[in-house]
Amino acid sequence: MMDAFERFGLLINDRVVRTPIAIASMAGIVDGAFARERAPHAGIAFIGGYSIDEPAMKAAKAVAAGGDRKEFLCEDPVGELKKQIAILDGSTLIPAINLRGTTPEAFASVADALGDSVVYEIDAHCRQPAMVDAGCGEYYLKNQQKLTAIVRALKAKGVTVSVKIRVGVAEDDRVLARNLWAAGADILHIDLMDSGSAKLRQIRNSVPLLIIANNAINTFDRMREMLSHGADMVSLARNADERTLSGLDAAITRYADEDGWYNSPKQLCRGGDIRSLTFCCMPVKECPLIPALNRMGIPKDDYIALKLNSVKGTLLDGGQQTCFGSLAWCCKTSSPCMFRDMTLKQTGISKKEYMRLKRDLSDTIMGRVFHDVPSDESR
Known part of the structure; x- marks a missing residue:
């Protein structure tokens, strides 16, 4: 098993x-x-x-x-x-x-x-x-x-x-x-x-x-x-x-x-759920990421630090040739990206392994978002 x-x-x-x-x-x-x-x-x-x-x-x-x-x-x-x-x-x-x-x-x-x-x-x-x-x-x-x-x-x-x-x-x-x-x-x-x-x-x-x-x-x-x-x-x-x-x-x-990720979410900008934050780029432009972070009460700087700290020492840590200098900010493999694919090839990371690493990053982000169990509103 x-x-x-x-x-x-x-x-x-x-x-x-x-x-x-x-x-x-x-x-x-x-x-x-x-x-x-x-x-x-x-x-x-x-x-x-x-x-x-x-x-x-x-x-x-x-x-x-x-x-x-x-x-x-x-x-x-x-x-x-x-x-x-x-x-x-x-x-x-x-x-x-x-x-x-x-x-x-x-x-x-x-x-x-x-x-x-x-x-x-x-x-x-x-x-x-x-x-x-x-x-x-x-x-x-x-x-x-x-x-x-x-x-x-x-x-x-x-x-x-x-x-x-x-x-x-x-x-x-x-x-x-x-x-x-x-x-x-x-x-x-x-x-x-x-x-x-x-x-x-x-x-x-x-x-x-x-x-x-x-x-x-x-x-x-x-x-x-x-x-x-x-x-x-x-x-x-x-x-x-x-x-x-x-x-x-x-x-x-x-x-x-x-x-590599059997229930991978759609990207946030395409209607994805909260797990898709793992695929989002830096919050530097107006896009669905900004209101999503606001709804969750996560400041942009905290979100940036969370993703970068979460990938330290992992294969997602690198990626100087990508748009924001780290694979942490790269999108889903189903979305074409020559810079991401070039980095994966150079570092010997398969797309399957990349998606598994993105799943791990998503789990970390979910842990931050749902850190506190809410009070029972029905009481």
């Missing part, structure tokens, strides 16, 4: 993620067997959703009785979850469980029973009326204090927490994301609906959490669109068939091996 870590650099629950593709939960469908069959072409599987307390179970039975949707109906959810998780033992899939419940105590109780070997995903996504009326799913997006209370209850158990959300339901998805970060969430699993990459970029610019983008991602072009606007991974549900998964897995692996 070390090749996978070198290729994608992804760790979840202290395990290497084999590929940046997740299997998303579908109630009544995605169980251990469903996920296990797809293990060769996915990195993490969210089984569920499973209802874990009486109000959620009652809602699940009402949904199933309607005849239009399936549900996992079990009187002993902990026992059933143990059985389903065991099916994934020995596979390269990281196990995750999508849970529907109405109280922090219900989630904490499951964590006590199952321990820290799985990722716990709070379902704040389901929009079935019975679930919402019971205080589950989308209910949490309009009652964020209750959602963050569940995050804190799970984090108190020392487990990894994902939150599955649907954009366009909360009053401000950026505030929601920051509240979840403040509460301790590790992963945001985002159903983008019809909002596209602009909403994803806004959320990426708001939090440093691992982001999984979801909704109609069934082609490599769509996958790259999500990755280039801030996603670390993508997830599939209805399109999680072997042909689609294997095609995406092969394509992103090939792209990573050729480019």
Whole structure:
């Protein structure tokens, strides 16, 4: 799995993620067997959703009785979850469980029973009326204090927490994301609906959490669109068939091996997210960089010092022949630049290695931007 870590650099629950593709939960469908069959072409599987307390179970039975949707109906959810998780033992899939419940105590109780070997995903996504009326799913997006209370209850158990959300339901998805970060969430699993990459970029610019983008991602072009606007991974549900998964897995692996940075952002001046500061030149002219720095509260001199200090002693430190005398200020390899390419050739740096170094620089910049965890605005 070390090749996978070198290729994608992804760790979840202290395990290497084999590929940046997740299997998303579908109630009544995605169980251990469903996920296990797809293990060769996915990195993490969210089984569920499973209802874990009486109000959620009652809602699940009402949904199933309607005849239009399936549900996992079990009187002993902990026992059933143990059985389903065991099916994934020995596979390269990281196990995750999508849970529907109405109280922090219900989630904490499951964590006590199952321990820290799985990722716990709070379902704040389901929009079935019975679930919402019971205080589950989308209910949490309009009652964020209750959602963050569940995050804190799970984090108190020392487990990894994902939150599955649907954009366009909360009053401000950026505030929601920051509240979840403040509460301790590790992963945001985002159903983008019809909002596209602009909403994803806004959320990426708001939090440093691992982001999984979801909704109609069934082609490599769509996958790259999500990755280039801030996603670390993508997830599939209805399109999680072997042909689609294997095609995406092969394509992103090939792209990573050729480019060096599998989810490299677009440049800032072309609509890129905050990670693209790694490709920006010195702030010496009016361009999107200046307002971006102003929004982040980073003075221009601090930004210059940050980039130059971050590349000291690395292969990006050189580049006297480039526009600003250092590869720290050079753009993405997809943008033609004779001075950058000449410097790379003279110093023996491949374009793939250059992009990996730019990814490292981006991580450093992100660490500076998101140094302080915000207060929970929903309290």
